[in-house]
Amino acid sequence: MYHDKLDKFPEGFLWGAASAAYQIEGGWDVDGKGPSIWDQFTKIPGKTFQGTNGDIAVDHYHRYKEDVRLMAEMGLKAYRFSVAWSRILPSGKGEVNEKGLLFYENLIDELKRYDIEPVLTLYHWDIPQALQDEYQGWESREVIDDFDHYARILFERFKDKVKYWVSFNEQNVFTALGYRWEAHPPNIADVKRMFEANHIINLANAKAINSFHELVPNGMIGPSFGYGPMYSLDCEPNNVLAALNGEEFQNHWWLDVYVNGKYPKVTFKQLEKLGVAPSIKDGDLELLQSAKPDFLGVNYYHGGTVRANEIEFPLQESEADLEKDFQATDPYLMQPKEEQAQSPEKRMFANVSNPHLEKTKWGWEIDPIGIRIALRRLQNRYHLPMMVTENGLGAYDHLTEQRTIEDDYRINYLKEHIVEIQKALTDGVELLGYCAWSFTDLLSWLNGYQKRYGFVYIDRDEQDEKELERIPKKSYYWYKKLIETNGNLV
Numbered sequence: 001m002y003h004d005k006l007d008k009f010p011e012g013f014l015w016g017a018a019s020a021a022y023q024i025e026g027g028w029d030v031d032g033k034g035p036s037i038w039d040q041f042t043k044i045p046g047k048t049f050q051g052t053n054g055d056i057a058v059d060h061y062h063r064y065k066e067d068v069r070l071m072a073e074m075g076l077k078a079y080r081f082s083v084a085w086s087r088i089l090p091s092g093k094g095e096v097n098e099k100g101l102l103f104y105e106n107l108i109d110e111l112k113r114y115d116i117e118p119v120l121t122l123y124h125w126d127i128p129q130a131l132q133d134e135y136q137g138w139e140s141r142e143v144i145d146d147f148d149h150y151a152r153i154l155f156e157r158f159k160d161k162v163k164y165w166v167s168f169n170e171q172n173v174f175t176a177l178g179y180r181w182e183a184h185p186p187n188i189a190d191v192k193r194m195f196e197a198n199h200i201i202n203l204a205n206a207k208a209i210n211s212f213h214e215l216v217p218n219g220m221i222g223p224s225f226g227y228g229p230m231y232s233l234d235c236e237p238n239n240v241l242a243a244l245n246g247e248e249f250q251n252h253w254w255l256d257v258y259v260n261g262k263y264p265k266v267t268f269k270q271l272e273k274l275g276v277a278p279s280i281k282d283g284d285l286e287l288l289q290s291a292k293p294d295f296l297g298v299n300y301y302h303g304g305t306v307r308a309n310e311i312e313f314p315l316q317e318s319e320a321d322l323e324k325d326f327q328a329t330d331p332y333l334m335q336p337k338e339e340q341a342q343s344p345e346k347r348m349f350a351n352v353s354n355p356h357l358e359k360t361k362w363g364w365e366i367d368p369i370g371i372r373i374a375l376r377r378l379q380n381r382y383h384l385p386m387m388v389t390e391n392g393l394g395a396y397d398h399l400t401e402q403r404t405i406e407d408d409y410r411i412n413y414l415k416e417h418i419v420e421i422q423k424a425l426t427d428g429v430e431l432l433g434y435c436a437w438s439f440t441d442l443l444s445w446l447n448g449y450q451k452r453y454g455f456v457y458i459d460r461d462e463q464d465e466k467e468l469e470r471i472p473k474k475s476y477y478w479y480k481k482l483i484e485t486n487g488n489l490v
C-alpha cells in the first residue's frame with residue numbers, strides 16, 4: 001500500500017445492488033409473457049440443481065413494491081435489474097406486450113420515488129424461445145435487427161427515466177456456457193459455433209449502442225463484462241507469456257471489440273489456424289468501430305492463474321496438483337463429454353489453481369486484491385469510466401431460531417473488496433458506482449436456491465416456496481451503514 005491516506009468515495013457514488021429477471025421475477029407466463037430459452041432449458045431433466053427453475057423464483061414480479069421498500073430503507077442509491085425480452089415481445093419481435101412494459105415502468109417509477117437510480121440491463125441471458133426456434137437465436141444475423149427493435153422500444157419508453165443502461169451481461173460467460181460447455185441453453189458443445197454466435201452478438205451490441213446514442217443522447221450505455229485478471233503462476237518467462245495469452249483470449253477478445261471495434265490479432269490468428277475464427281463480412285468491422293460504449297460494466301468474482309501451454313511444456317510434477325485442483329473445483333471448466341478437437345487454449349495457456357488464494361464452497365477463488373488489479377488494468381487499457389455491476393459471495397446461509405441471518409462471512413468478503421476498490425480510486429481509477437450481487441437471494445442458474453448472495457434472505461428452498469418471506473440479513477444493516485457514510489465505514 002503506497003498511499004498515506006485513501007481518497008474518499010466521490011459525492012454521488014452509486015452504492016447499489018443487482019439482479020437479473022429470470023433469477024428473481026417468477027410469473028414466467030403471466031400477463032402475456034412468452035417463454036425464454038431458460039424457461040425451456042430448466043425443464044430438461046438433470047440440467048439444474050434438483051430440477052430448480054425460475055417459474056416462481058422469488059416472485060419479485062408480484063412483490064416488487066415490497067422489495068423496493070426494503071431497498072429504500074437500506075438507503076440504496078442504485079438498483080441494477082434486467083428486462084425479460086419475452087415480456088416485452090412474447091415472440092421476440094412484432095407486437096409489443098404493453099403489460100410487460102408496464103411492469104418495468106412501474107418498477108422504475110417506484111425506484112425513482114425513493115431516489116434510487118435504475119440501472120437497466122437489456123440482456124441477461126434470456127432470449128425469447130421463439131427466436132431460438134425460428135432461426136437459432138444468436139447464431140443467425142436476423143437477430144441483430146430483432147435485438148435492435150427490442151432495445152429501441154425500451155430506449156423510447158424509458159429515455160427520460162433511466163440514465164444508466166447495460167447492453168449485454170457477461171457475453172463471455174453466456175457464450176462459453178451456452179455454446180461450448182453445454183451447461184446453459186442452447187446447450188451446444190461446439191467451439192466454432194460459439195465464436196460465430198459471439199461475433200453476431202458483438203454486431204447486435206454495436207447496433208443497439210448506436211441506436212441508444214441516437215435516442216438517448218444524455219444517457220450512458222455499456223456492456224457488463226465478466227472480468228477476471230489473468231495471473232502467471234510465477235516469473236518463469238513461458239508462464240508469463242501464457243498469462244499474456246490468457247488475458248487476450250479470456251478478456252481482450254471481448255473488450256477490445258467493445259471499445260475499439262477490433263479483435264486482438266494473436267488470438268484471431270490462432271483461431272484461424274484451428275478453423276474456428278468467426279466469419280467477418282463486409283461492413284462488420286465498420287459497424288463495430290462506429291459504436292463506442294460510454295462506460296464499462298465490470299462483474300468481478302475472481303481471476304485466473306495460468307502456466308505455459310500443455311503442448312510444448314508438459315506439466316511438471318510440482319504443478320500437477322494445482323492443475324488437478326483447478327479441474328476439480330472450477331465451475332466454469334465444464335468439459336464436454338468428448339475432448340474438443342479444437343481447444344485453442346491448449347496451445348496458449350493451461351489453467352491452474354492459485355496456491356495463494358482460498359476458495360468459496362463452490363470453488364471460486366476469493367481474491368479482493370484482484371478487483372484493484374482488474375480496475376487498474378481496464379482503466380489503463382480502455383480509458384472509460386467504469387461501474388462495478390456485480391461482485392458478491394455465494395454462500396449457504398443459516399436462518400437462526402430468532403429468524404436472523406448472521407452472515408459475517410459476507411460482510412468480510414464485501415468489506416475486503418470495497419477497501420481494494422477505494423485503493424483503486426485513490427490510485428486514479430474512475431468509478432461511477434458499485435452494485436453488489438445481489439439485493440435479495442435469488443435463483444443461482446445451475447445451483448438452485450441454496451447458493452445465496454443477497455442482503456435480504458428469501459425464505460424458500462428447492463422443494464418448497466413457503467411464504468417467500470423477506471428477512472434482512474446482518475449484511476443488510478452493515479451495507480446500510482456503509483452507504484450512510486459513503487463508504488467510509490470500512
Ligand code: BG6
Pocket residue numbers: 020169170173226299390394437443444445446447451
Ligand atoms: C454472474 C451472473 O456470472 O454470476 C449472475 O451475471 C450470476 O447472473 C452470478 O448469478 C453468480 O453465479 P452463480 O452461478 O453463483 O449463480
